[in-house]
Amino acid sequence: MPDLLPPCVARCFSALLLVAVLAGCAVAPTAPPTLYQRLGGAPRLELVIGRMIDRAARDPRTRRSFDGIKLAPLKESLVTQLCSISGGACRYEGETMARAHADARIVASEFDALVNILREELDRAGVDAGAKNELLRLLAPMKREIVGGHGGAAAPRS
Numbered sequence: 001m002p003d004l005l006p007p008c009v010a011r012c013f014s015a016l017l018l019v020a021v022l023a024g025c026a027v028a029p030t031a032p033p034t035l036y037q038r039l040g041g042a043p044r045l046e047l048v049i050g051r052m053i054d055r056a057a058r059d060p061r062t063r064r065s066f067d068g069i070k071l072a073p074l075k076e077s078l079v080t081q082l083c084s085i086s087g088g089a090c091r092y093e094g095e096t097m098a099r100a101h102a103d104a105r106i107v108a109s110e111f112d113a114l115v116n117i118l119r120e121e122l123d124r125a126g127v128d129a130g131a132k133n134e135l136l137r138l139l140a141p142m143k144r145e146i147v148g149g150h151g152g153a154a155a156p157r158s
């Protein structure tokens with residue numbers, strides 16, 4: 001088949017095409033990472049939540065609620081919930097926060113202590129401050145449900 005274009009024009013055209021393709025690659029829009037990705041995805045969430053629950057179950061400020069609770073399924077449920085609210089591909093199908101915590105009659109100081117443990121474990125696992133604070137901001141409104149869900153009565157001292 002005869003060439004349709006003189007060779008120099010064809011070469012020029014190919015070069016222009018290559019430049020256009022490379023420029024297109026350079027500016028192709030990429031979706032910003034989700035909070036879930038910035039938290040480090042499943043491996044880091046599992047590490048952080050595993051350590052947080054183990055500590056909360058021993059810490060004198062929080063441990064009374066964890067008496068007799070199976071920690072492995074609780075960790076799993078919490079990881080799924082955090083994956084779901086941070087934009088990961090999970091769906092949390094557990095209890096509402098009010099129902100899950102109603103029997104424990106959790107008070108504000110216990111809630112704050114657990115959030116502090118979580119903050120320390122996020123730092124320890126190397127989660128950056130932006131992602132950490134974004135996650136903590138998502139959890140803050142749950143305090144009303146978790147602490148207020150039982151009518152606000154004080155927990156028994158232990």
Ligand code: HEM
Pocket residue numbers: 062065066069074077078081094095096100101103104106110111112114139140142143146
């Ligand atoms: C923002 C803070 C919190 C979040 C996001 C959270 C999340 C959860 C989730 C997802 C579950 C499992 C519910 C299910 O699988 O149906 C759960 C259960 C539980 N949480 Fe929390 N929680 C929080 C605060 C606390 C605090 C402050 C305590 C105690 C100091 C606590 C103690 C427990 C216990 C003991 C259970 C197990 C309840 C049972 O199985 O009867 N949680 N929580």
